Amino acid sequence: MRGVDIIIKKRDKGELTLAEIEYFIKSFISGEVTDYQASALLMAIVLNGMNPRETTDLTLAMANSGHMLDLSDVVDLAVDKHSSGGVGDKTSLAVLPIVAACGLPVGKMSGRGLGFSGGTLDKLESIPGYRVDLTTEEFKHQLKEKGIVLTGQSLDLAPADGKLYALRDVTGTVESIPLIASSIMCKKLAAGAQAILLDVKTGLGAFMETVEQARQLANLMVDIGQLAGRDVVALLSDMNQPLGYAVGNSLEVIEAIETLQDNGPEDFLEHCLYVSAYMLVLGKRANDLTEGRAMAEKSIADGSAFEKFRVLVAAQGGDVSYADDTSKFPRAALVEVVESPQNGYVAQIQARSVGEAAVALGAGRARKSDPIDHAVGFVIHHKVGDQVKKGEPLFTIHANDQGKLAEAREAVFSAHAFREEPVEHLPLFYE
Numbered sequence: 001m002r003g004v005d006i007i008i009k010k011r012d013k014g015e016l017t018l019a020e021i022e023y024f025i026k027s028f029i030s031g032e033v034t035d036y037q038a039s040a041l042l043m044a045i046v047l048n049g050m051n052p053r054e055t056t057d058l059t060l061a062m063a064n065s066g067h068m069l070d071l072s073d074v075v076d077l078a079v080d081k082h083s084s085g086g087v088g089d090k091t092s093l094a095v096l097p098i099v100a101a102c103g104l105p106v107g108k109m110s111g112r113g114l115g116f117s118g119g120t121l122d123k124l125e126s127i128p129g130y131r132v133d134l135t136t137e138e139f140k141h142q143l144k145e146k147g148i149v150l151t152g153q154s155l156d157l158a159p160a161d162g163k164l165y166a167l168r169d170v171t172g173t174v175e176s177i178p179l180i181a182s183s184i185m186c187k188k189l190a191a192g193a194q195a196i197l198l199d200v201k202t203g204l205g206a207f208m209e210t211v212e213q214a215r216q217l218a219n220l221m222v223d224i225g226q227l228a229g230r231d232v233v234a235l236l237s238d239m240n241q242p243l244g245y246a247v248g249n250s251l252e253v254i255e256a257i258e259t260l261q262d263n264g265p266e267d268f269l270e271h272c273l274y275v276s277a278y279m280l281v282l283g284k285r286a287n288d289l290t291e292g293r294a295m296a297e298k299s300i301a302d303g304s305a306f307e308k309f310r311v312l313v314a315a316q317g318g319d320v321s322y323a324d325d326t327s328k329f330p331r332a333a334l335v336e337v338v339e340s341p342q343n344g345y346v347a348q349i350q351a352r353s354v355g356e357a358a359v360a361l362g363a364g365r366a367r368k369s370d371p372i373d374h375a376v377g378f379v380i381h382h383k384v385g386d387q388v389k390k391g392e393p394l395f396t397i398h399a400n401d402q403g404k405l406a407e408a409r410e411a412v413f414s415a416h417a418f419r420e421e422p423v424e425h426l427p428l429f430y431e
Contacts (some may be wrong), residue, residue, distance in 0.1 A: 003041075010044040018057045025061040026161045035167060042173040044162065050178035056224050058178065062186035063161035066396040069136060069192035075143045079283040080193035081275065082184050084217065085272045087205040087355035088242035088380075091272060092120050092150060093256035094264075097308035098276045100148040101299035102307055104122055104283040107149035108158065109191050115336035121152050122364075126250035126329060126374035148312045158190040169365065175207050181220045188225070195282040196232040199275060202430065205241035205351020211236060211430050231243060234280055236430040237271065241349040241384050244268035248363045248377015248398060250329040260306040265283055267383060273297060330375040332398035334405050340388045344418040348386060353415035357408045376400055378412060385408070385425035388418070 010016060024041065027033040049056065071078040080101075083089050096106050110120035110363075112130075114148045121132045133154040134142065140268045153162050161183050168174050168183075188196050198221055201207070201216035204290055220235035225232035244265040246255040258264045259272065277292030286292035299305040314320050322328045358364060362373030380398040383389055399405035 003037045005314065006163060007037060007040045007044060010041060013048045013228055015051065016054055021057045022061045025058075025065055026181040027164065029065050029160050035163075038169050039171045039173070041184040042168060042171060042176075042179065045179060046173045046176040049176075052220060052223060054328075055220060056227055057183055057187045059182040059189070059224050060228070061190040062158050062160040062164070062182060064155075066156045066158055066190065067136065068190055068271075069139075069154075069157060071107070071140065071143065074140050075142060077195065077283055078191075078193045078424060079104060079106055079195045079197065079279055080108055080188050081106075081187060081197040081279060082182065082193060083199040084180060084201050084214075085207055086201040086239040086243060087090060087200070087351040087358075088244050088252065088268075089239070090120075090123060090244065090252040090256045090268075091199065091245070091295075092260045092276060092308075093123065093232075093253060094268075094272045094277050094305075095279065096148055096150055097260060097312060098272060098296050098299050098305045099279045099283070099285075100312075101304040101308040101345045102276075102285055103147075103278055104285045104294045105143055105147040106279070106283075107191070109151055109153045109187055113187045116234055118259050119364075120150070122372050122374075123249045123253050124150065124318075125372070127318040127322050130313060130336060131316045134316065142315050146311055148308055151316065153187060153341050155267050160188045161186050162241060175416055177208075177213070177217050177427045181217055181224060185221050185224045185228075190228070191229050191421055193230065193281060196225055196233075196284055197275065197279050198232065198234040200236050201236050201239035202236055203238050204348075205242065205352065205355055206239035215350065215431075217347060231282060233282060234276065234315055238426050238428055238430065239351055240426055241351050242354055242380050243269065245379050245381065246368040247354055247358050247380065248361075249372060249374040250381065251377045254326045257309065258407060260279065260300060260302075260309055262300050273430070274429065309393065316379045332375040332400050334397070335407060336397045336400065336409065337393050337411055338395050338398070338413060340390055340392045340399065340418075342418055343390050344386075344388060344420050345423040346386045346388060346416065347419040347423045348415075348417040349382070349418075350415035354378060354380065354412055357411035357415075360395075360411070361404050362401075375401060376404075378408070380412075383425060385423045 134151040200218045209216035276296035277289045280286040280292035361376040
């Protein structure tokens with residue numbers, strides 16, 4: 001068997017066998033299949049797709065490329081969550097402390113920024129000292145002792161996905177339902193979760209732009225999970241506009257902290273409470289969504305959710321004083337408020353344009369070796385459906401380069417559209 005023959009077969013719209021998929025993944029890990037060959041197969045998959053059987057085989061091959069974590073000796077039931085990526089999506093930073101404060105241990109392995117979508121690890125690294133490279137043993141010990149872990153993908157868990165993930169970001173092969181589904185689910189299966197909550201984004205700022213595409217991805221991931229013997233629930237949530245107000249690494253961490261202190265944006269808080277309720281039901285800590293939501297609300301009100309965030313930061317070596325005093329986070333040298341040019345209603349805030357502008361400022365990567373500027377980003381002051389007045393703040397730019405600031409101003413301004421007549425607010429969830 002040769003890697004090039006497998007590439008050619010998929011290029012010519014052939015259906016790959018289990019043996020071919022397993023051979024290619026094993027050879028990619030060993031180095032026999034090169035980065036450029038893997039990139040060629042990824043592009044062939046983007047162009048020609050994979051059927052559900054091929055996608056499940058790819059998922060299991062990547063999950064089995066390293067160790068399969070068993071958490072049964074640490075917790076009674078391991079629940080994981082994953083978002084398919086979006087703009088301003090700092091949900092894990094708030095939801096994990098909320099559910100952990102409700103007595104549900106939760107350990108999550110997150111990723112870096114991918115395309116225009118920000119990465120949870122990049123956000124967390126704006127806290128000095130925070131470690132995102134826990135070993136498997138450290139992961140299990142912290143989950144048992146603290147009930148909460150939020151780290152990067154362990155090198156010995158699904159290493160094939162880690163290598164493919166980095167390639168996809170820089171070869172134009174992010175937006176493929178089989179590749180997204182297999183990447184997400186192989187990590188969930190390898191990380192030992194018995195129950196999984198999937199937050200599948202749809203809209204202008206999501207990889208799945210239509211509800212139908214998002215439903216297709218959600219159904220595929222639920223099927224993969226159930227074939228592997230897991231309990232899986234998928235939510236379809238809106239990503240036509242940024243979630244919350246903050247877009248950018250340290251800005252989003254600050255917003256998540258404010259939300260845990262019951263002082264965050266209304267849409268982001270509602271999103272987190274909804275996701276938390278489902279996780280608490282999946283984790284058998286709540287009997288139904290009403291009870292789960294009440295538990296989540298109580299954890300914010302009594303301060304236990306914020307305290308769990310502090311426990312998380314301290315356990316992974318981060319400077320807790322940043323959680324206690326968010327003014328310590330890195331700040332951009334240039335801060336500019338852009339005002340509304342007219343009276344009216346906000347009809348659109350093109351989330352993808354905002355995400356791409358944040359990457360251009362330095363909040364994300366154009367190449368996998370690019371450094372991240374944790375201070376830069378935006379605060380978007382309104383939501384679709386809001387009424388605005390001429391001269392009112394529309395968005396604020398945080399930048400460290402005058403030229404990049406000017407480009408960002410134009411891009412985010414163009415992302416906004418207005419109407420004179422009232423506009424309906426967007427739903428948070430579709431189904």
